[in-house]
Amino acid sequence: xxxxxxxxxxxxxxxxxxxxxxxxxxxxxxxxxxxxxxxxxxxxxxxxxxxxxxxxxxxxxxxxxxxxxxxxxxxxxxxxxxxxxxxxxxxxxxxxxxxxxxxxxxxxxxxxxxxxxxxxxxxxxxxxxxxxxxxxxxxxxxxxxxxxxxxxxxxxxxxxxxxxxxxxxxxxxxxxxxxxxxxxxxxxxxxxxxxxxxxxxxxxxxxxxxxxxxxxxxxxxxxxxxxxxxxxxxxxxxxxxxxxxxxxxxxxxxxxxxxxxx
Amino acid sequence: xxxxxxxxxxxxxxxxxxxxxxxxxxxxxxxxxxxxxxxxxxxxxxxxxxxxxxxxxxxxxxxxxxxxxxxxxxxxxxxxxxxxxxxxxxxxxxxxxxxxxxxxxxxxxxxxxxxxxxxxxxxxxxxxxxxxxxxxxxxxxxxxxxxxxxxxxxxxxxxxxxxxxxxxxxxxxxxxxxxxxxxxxxxxxxxxxxxxxxxxxxxxxxxxxxxxxxxxxxxxxxxxxxxxxxxxxxxxxxxxxxxxxxxxxxxxxxxxxxxxxxxxxxxxxxxxxxxxxxxxxxxxxxxxxxxxxxxxxxxxxxxxxxxxxxxxxxxxxxxxxxxxxxxxxxxxxxxxxxxxxxxxxxxxxxxxxxxxxxxxxxxxxxxxxxxxxxxxxxxxxxxxxxxxxxxxxxxxxxxxxxxxxxxxxxxxxxxxxxxxxxxxxxxxxxxxxxxxxxxxxxxxxxxxxxxxxxxxxxxxxxxxxxxxxxxxxx
Amino acid sequence: xxxxxxxxxxxxxxxxxxxxxxxxxxxxxxxxxxxxxxxxxxxxxxxxxxxxxxxxxxxxxxxxxxxxxxxxxxxxxxxxxxxxxxxxxxxxxxxxxxxxxxxxxxxxxxxxxxxxxxxxxxxxxxxxxxxxxxxxxxxxxxxxxxxxxxxxxxxxxxxxxxxxxxxxxxxxxxxxxxxxxxxxxxxxxxxxxxxxxxxxxxxxxxxxxxxxxxxx
Numbered sequence: 035x036x037x038x039x040x041x042x043x044x045x046x047x048x049x050x051x052x053x054x055x056x057x058x059x060x061x062x063x064x065x066x067x068x069x070x071x072x073x074x075x076x077x078x079x080x081x082x083x084x085x086x087x088x089x090x091x092x093x094x095x096x097x098x099x100x101x102x103x104x105x106x107x108x109x110x111x112x113x114x115x116x117x118x119x120x121x122x123x124x125x126x127x128x129x130x131x132x133x134x135x136x137x138x139x140x141x142x143x144x145x146x147x148x149x150x151x152x153x154x155x156x157x158x159x160x161x162x163x164x165x166x167x168x169x170x171x172x173x174x175x176x177x178x179x180x181x182x183x184x185x186x187x188x189x190x191x192x193x194x195x196x197x198x199x200x201x202x203x204x205x206x207x208x209x210x211x212x213x214x215x216x217x218x219x220x221x222x223x224x225x226x227x228x229x230x231x232x233x234x235x236x237x238x239x240x241x242x243x244x245x246x247x248x249x250x251x252x253x254x255x256x257x258x259x260x261x262x263x264x265x266x267x268x269x270x271x272x273x274x275x276x277x278x279x280x281x282x283x284x285x286x287x288x289x290x291x292x293x294x295x296x
Numbered sequence: 297x298x299x300x301x302x303x304x305x306x307x308x309x310x311x312x313x314x315x316x317x318x319x320x321x322x323x324x325x326x327x328x329x330x331x332x333x334x335x336x337x338x339x340x341x342x343x344x345x346x347x348x349x350x351x352x353x354x355x356x357x358x359x360x361x362x363x364x365x366x367x368x369x370x371x372x373x374x375x376x377x378x379x380x381x382x383x384x385x386x387x388x389x390x391x392x393x394x395x396x397x398x399x400x401x402x403x404x405x406x407x408x409x410x411x412x413x414x415x416x417x418x419x420x421x422x423x424x425x426x427x428x429x430x431x432x433x434x435x436x437x438x439x440x441x442x443x444x445x446x447x448x449x450x451x452x453x454x455x456x457x458x459x460x461x462x463x464x465x466x467x468x469x470x471x472x473x474x475x476x477x478x479x480x481x482x483x484x485x486x487x488x489x490x491x492x493x494x495x496x497x498x499x500x501x502x503x504x505x506x507x508x509x510x511x512x513x514x515x516x517x518x519x520x521x522x523x524x525x526x527x528x529x530x531x532x533x534x535x536x537x538x539x540x541x542x543x544x545x546x547x548x549x550x551x552x553x554x555x556x557x558x559x560x561x562x563x564x565x566x567x568x569x570x571x572x573x574x575x576x577x578x579x580x581x582x583x584x585x586x587x588x589x590x591x592x593x594x595x596x597x598x599x600x601x602x603x604x605x606x607x608x609x610x611x612x613x614x615x616x617x618x619x620x621x622x623x624x625x626x627x628x629x630x631x632x633x634x635x636x637x638x639x640x641x642x643x644x645x646x647x648x649x650x651x652x653x654x655x656x657x658x659x660x661x662x663x664x665x666x667x668x669x670x671x672x673x674x675x676x677x678x679x680x681x682x683x684x685x686x687x688x689x690x691x692x693x694x695x696x697x698x699x700x701x702x703x704x705x706x707x708x709x710x711x712x713x714x715x716x717x718x719x720x721x722x723x724x725x726x727x728x729x730x731x732x733x734x735x736x737x738x739x740x741x742x743x744x745x746x747x748x749x750x751x752x753x754x755x756x757x758x759x760x761x762x763x764x765x766x767x768x769x770x
Numbered sequence: 771x772x773x774x775x776x777x778x779x780x781x782x783x784x785x786x787x788x789x790x791x792x793x794x795x796x797x798x799x800x801x802x803x804x805x806x807x808x809x810x811x812x813x814x815x816x817x818x819x820x821x822x823x824x825x826x827x828x829x830x831x832x833x834x835x836x837x838x839x840x841x842x843x844x845x846x847x848x849x850x851x852x853x854x855x856x857x858x859x860x861x862x863x864x865x866x867x868x869x870x871x872x873x874x875x876x877x878x879x880x881x882x883x884x885x886x887x888x889x890x891x892x893x894x895x896x897x898x899x900x901x902x903x904x905x906x907x908x909x910x911x912x913x914x915x916x917x918x919x920x921x922x923x924x925x926x927x928x929x930x931x932x933x934x935x936x937x938x939x940x941x942x943x944x945x946x947x948x949x950x951x952x953x954x955x956x957x958x959x960x961x962x963x964x965x966x967x968x969x970x971x972x973x974x975x976x977x978x979x980x981x982x983x984x985x986x
Contacts (some may be wrong), residue, residue, distance in 0.1 A: 087704070433965035494975075519963060522974070579909070580909065
């Protein structure tokens with residue numbers, strides 16, 4: 035396995051960055067923002083090359099055998115680190131909450147998955163809850179609203195952490211939307227299996243984002259963001275869409291999700 | 297009712313285009329959801345009540361045979377009769393036999409989901425009895441010949457206008473010739489019509505919210521009082537109840553009652569909570585002379601022996617559907633049978649089979665809001681996921697999805713190949729969509745692009761860029 | 771016993787991966803039933819009577835507290851006058867009510883209720899402060915139909931019978947009766963429904979009005 039590594043100091047916490055397949059394929063800038071935030075917070079960051087997908091699509095489709103194979107790949111790539119951290123509550127929720135469930139009957143692997151689970155964190159909650167980060171050095175002169183992903187809210191208990199760090203971004207104003215605890219309609223394969231229902235859920239979410247008066251939508255999960263950005267584009271809404279890591283790392287100077295040249 | 301769960305997709309799409317239904321569903325968040333939230337905030341013990349409820353019900357399920365036998369002994373002691381039924385068919389036959397033996401002509405019903413489950417109304421009508429639903433919502437649906445669309449508020453999808461029309465059509469012959477348009481007038485008209493039915497009925501059939509092993513009692517909670525009139529006025533009372541309704545003691549029921557109405561309708565307690573034990577006593581001033589309980593299994597013992605056992609804790613409050621974003625968009629009828637929403641998506645595939653109800657476990661984003669509000673902590677997303685595993689093992693899911701997943705996993709298990717394949721693919725996609733920022737159409741992704749654009753990816757993959765950056769540093 | 775009974779029990783035991791429970795285990799379950807341990811009982815800080823009244827009034831019941839039983843008849847008349855309700859009562863034969871003396875202006879009949887009775891008067895076995903509930907039990911002198919058929923339901927409760935919680939009511943019933951009465955009604959407000967467009971309307975099938983008279 036080749037690993038690419040950046041150094042902080044030798045005794046700083048060693049984080050294996052779980053990039054997530056969506057960030058890897060769709061929005062590398064979120065990965066770089068995650069690296070920057072972790073390094074700024076004093077971590078040594080390694081990006082294992084032997085990582086792809088956490089197995090959630092297979093797991094949620096009932097394909098347990100393939101899900102377990104991918105879980106073992108993640109275990110092998112990440113168990114050497116002090117922490118496994120990634121910019122998605124959905125993927126990290128799978129690793130933290132569901133890997134031990136998948137291997138509940140495997141006495142050989144279960145302890146290793148439990149150990150991995152206990153050191154796995156979603157990026158923003160890791161910064162706040164584990165590293166004690168109180169503020170970031172970033173500016174964003176926009177009125178934003180924040181979408182809580184369901185995995186963040188209900189699997190990992192993340193609600194205050196992103197808001198705390200957003201409050202430290204200079205120029206940023208946070209307007210809460212109605213119904214922040216309601217799903218945006220992404221749901222992995224759900225959104226392509228039941229597009230009409232998913233589309234209505236997304237439309238309702240888009241409407242509540244618009245009603246908040248914000249010009250920018252942020253969230254910590256790229257799945258939700260692609261769904262909502264796609265819906266906003268389809269409805270011709272001007273709202274810009276970024277992953278929260280991009281704003282916190284002061285890297286939201288790239289095109290927003292789904293933004294064209296015009 | 298004839299199930300139509302296999303048409304879930306078409307049902308749901310039709311429901312999304314139904315403006316009255318959509319208006320009614322919007323009310324859910326303002327009504328039931330907000331009401332439950334108020335109750336939750338007003339009761340600091342809510343979470344510990346949920347934990348204890350789970351413990352009590354798990355203990356009961358672990359000893360279900362013994363508690364059912366205790367309950368049976370107390371029913372018999374109090375002068376009641378207990379009948380066991382493995383299947384809906386057996387249950388229907390028992391009920392019809394009781395009605396025939398009693399030489400009954402008219403039957404009134406108090407709302408009961410297990411009654412819907414076994415299809416008791418159709419069976420009784422086919423056997424020649426006149427059957428009247430007495431819960432206002434169920435009565436409206438009986439007139440409209442529709443199944444319930446919610447387990448607590450069965451006629452939630454009906455508008456006042458539709459009810460006005462129904463009442464005029466069906467009550468005209470009874471002398472109610474004016475089309476009522478005020479809610480209070482509609483309620484009052486139903487009260488008058490149904491009062492006559494109550495007073496004339498030979499048999500009253502209710503469900504049970506709980507059965508008490510300690511006393512042989514059945515518990516009914518209502519706000520209307522129809523369950524009480526049904527249990528009190530006719531000369532024969534029949535309770536249809538599933539085997540998972542039994543709890544050990546009155547104290548255990550008290551704890552569950554603290555959760556039930558709060559979770560269901562946002563009330564601390566319903567207007568009426570009634571414990572009924574056996575037929576009227578020799579000296580009693582009123583009450584039925586016969587009291588029968590029909591205990592129904594219908595696949596519950598099978599669930600008890602599987603990973604779906606937690607579902608048997610369900611107390612039918614409806615909180616899961618009130619909080620379900622999918623139910624909230626399509627309502628109950630789309631699910632195609634009597635149990636909608638998250639709880640129905642677990643129960644229906646078990647009771648009707650995955651062939652009929654294969655859509656239901658999949659029509660869920662696994663967002664988990666249902667589990668957080670379930671008063672008895674049923675891990676609904678986990679149960680739905682396990683049904684998906686059954687489908688996968690039994691090859692009941694789409695072959696396209698299976699192939700796509702296998703292919704994805706095969707590539708994802710080979711990181712180098714994965715990187716070699718994904719980089720050119722994302723680069724191409726990015727170049728094609730760079731200018732517009734997204735795609736309105738995409739081959740193989742029509743499910744996505746039917747309702748939303750596919751945003752354009754940034755171009756390269758993170759792994760490739762990262763390796764370039766690292767090489768540059770060295 | 772029926773075949774279905776044996777089949778259901780056999781399936782349950784097989785699902786639980788065991789046979790019939792042993793004597794010791796059964797004794798343990800029966801002991802739990804006999805002990806009927808109280809579960810979690812939420813705390814409340816208000817005085818019971820205040821809580822009782824607040825909960826009842828929040829459920830659209832009306833409430834009045836009197837010092838003595840002798841005042842009940844006058845209160846009933848006042849309530850019926852104020853409600854423009856007919857002064858014809860159907861009452862239970864409860865001892866508490868039989869002791870009352872009625873003015874000639876009120877017409878009385880002792881149970882059972884008929885479908886067109888407008889006003890009933892009954893006595894509660896006890897009250898529950900936690901939920902603002904009245905507990906009425908069926909019996910020789912207490913037909914259940916009185917609690918549900920009339921439009922106006924007036925209930926008299928002795929203040930020393932106001933208990934804190936449902937669990938206290940169970941203890942009270944266990945002390946008063948050797949067997950559960952056929953019907954035990956917890957009544958926590960007038961009849962209502964929200965089945966028409968999720969909007970509450972009172973007087974669905976049971977009483978439209980509930981008037982509670984606490985005495986002592």
